[in-house]
Amino acid sequence: MNQGYPASIPARWTPFWLVVLGASPVIAVATDLIQGAVLGASGAVVLILAGLVTRLARRSLPTGALVPFVMITAVVLISIIGVLIQALDPDLRRGLGIYLPLQAVSCLVMALAVEPEIKNENGPRIRVLVFPAVQYAALVCALGLVREAFGHGTILGWPLFGAGFQGSPVLFLSQAPGGFMALGLGAGLYRLVRQRHRA
C-alpha cells in the first residue's frame, strides 16, 4: 500500500494546469466577487471534506473504489451545500444554477492532487489535503474579482470608475466565455513575469 508515497513527499503547490482544469466547470458563472467567493469556498470545503472522509474510509475501500468514492462524497457534500445555500439565499442559488453541483467534477479533478495523501500510510498531512483546495478557491475568487472589476466596472456592486461611468470597461469579461479569456490572459501574464524574472 505504501510504495511510491514516501513521507518526504513535498507539500508543494498543485500544478497550475490542474487547478485551471479543476476550475473550468465553474468558470462560466464566476462573473462577480460574491459568486466567485461562494463557488470557491464551497468547492474548497467539499474538496477538503471529501479528502478527509475518503482518508478515514481508506482501509475499508475495496481496490479501485477510491476515485468513485471521492466522487460520491463530493456529490453528496456539494448537494448539501446547495440545499443550504438555497435555504439561506435562494437568489444566489438560482444565479449559480447547475454550476454549483457541477463542482463535483472540479473536486474529482482536484482529487488527483490529494490522492497520494489520501493513501499516505505515514499519517495524514492536513497541509497537503488543504493546499489544492485553497489554490482552487483563490483562483475562482480572483477570477470573480477580476471579471467583476473589468467586466462590470464594480467591486461588490460598488462602482469602481465613478458614478458617472457608463457601460462596461471590458464587456467580454463579464460574459460566460470571458472567464476562459481572463484565465488565458492571467496565465500569459504570469508566464511573462516569470520569464522576465528569470532573465
Place this chain on the structure above:
Amino acid sequence: MMNTLKTVLFLSAAAMVGGVLIMVVATYADSPAVEAAALGERKAVLPAADYLPVIPDTLWQAFDSARCFRGLVFRVSPKGYKGAIPILAGVDTAGLVTGVVINPVMLHETPGLGGKVATRIFLDRLIGKPAAELKLVKDGGTIDAISGATISSRAVVAGIRAGFERFVARMIRCDERSAVMPGTWNMTELIPDTLWLCHLGPDTGGIVFKGFTMGYLDTITFMAGVDRQGWITGVTVLSSHETEGIGELIREQEFLDRFRDTIPDAISGATMTSRPFIKAVYSYRERFRTYWSR
C-alpha cells in the same frame, strides 16, 4: 469477481448513505427560509400582512392586518435585450405601482447598460405611476428610459403594464365583505343587503352575511363569512353602541380573530354584550346552513 461485487456493494452503500444525508439536510433546511425570502421580496414591492397565492409563484393578493384587500403582487418575465427579465411588481387598489424588484442575479442584460434597469435609479421612476399607462417618454408615456438601454427599459415598462392588464380582474373590491371573506372578488347577492354567495374557486368560497342582535345597551350589527366547511372566515362589527371600554371590546380584532379557530369565550366583564353577539353569529351560521353546505 468477488472484488468487483465488493466494490459495487460498497459504492452503492456509500451512495445510499449520502442520499439519506442529503434528504435529512433538505428536510430541515428547506422551505421556511425560502418562503421567508420570497415573502420579503413581496413585502418590498407592496407592504401587507398576508399574501394569498392566486397563481403559484406568479400572482398574490395582498391583505392588510384587518384582512382588507390592498392590491396585487405579480411576477412577469418579459423578454429584454438578452433574455427574460425577472420582475416582481406590486400594484395597489387604485392601480398605481407601489414597488418593483428585479433580481440582479437572474438578469442577463448588458452590465452597466441594460443591467441598470434593476437599480433603484430606474425602478423608482415607476413608483406611483398608473400601471395601465406605463410607457416610455419615447412611446408617448411618462417614464424616462435609461440612456442607451431603451430596449431593456421598454421591456420592463411594457412587462409590468401587460402583467397588470392580465391580472387586473383579480382585484378585489375593498369593503367589509372582503374583510370577512378574504380572497373574494366575485359575490352574488342572494338576499338583498343580507346574504352574499362568494366564489373563490371550484371548491372554495362560502357565504357572507349581515346580521344583528340585541347587545347590552343597543343593537349590534355585524358581518361574518363562513366557508364551505362551515368555518368562520372572519367577523366584523358594523355598528354597536355598547359601554366604552367594556362592551365595545367586541370590536377588538384580537377578539374577532378568535372566531376563526373556535367558539370564543365571552369577554369577562362584558358578558352581557359578548355572549349574545357570539350566540348570534353562530345562529346566523345555522340559519344559512343550506347556502354554505351545498
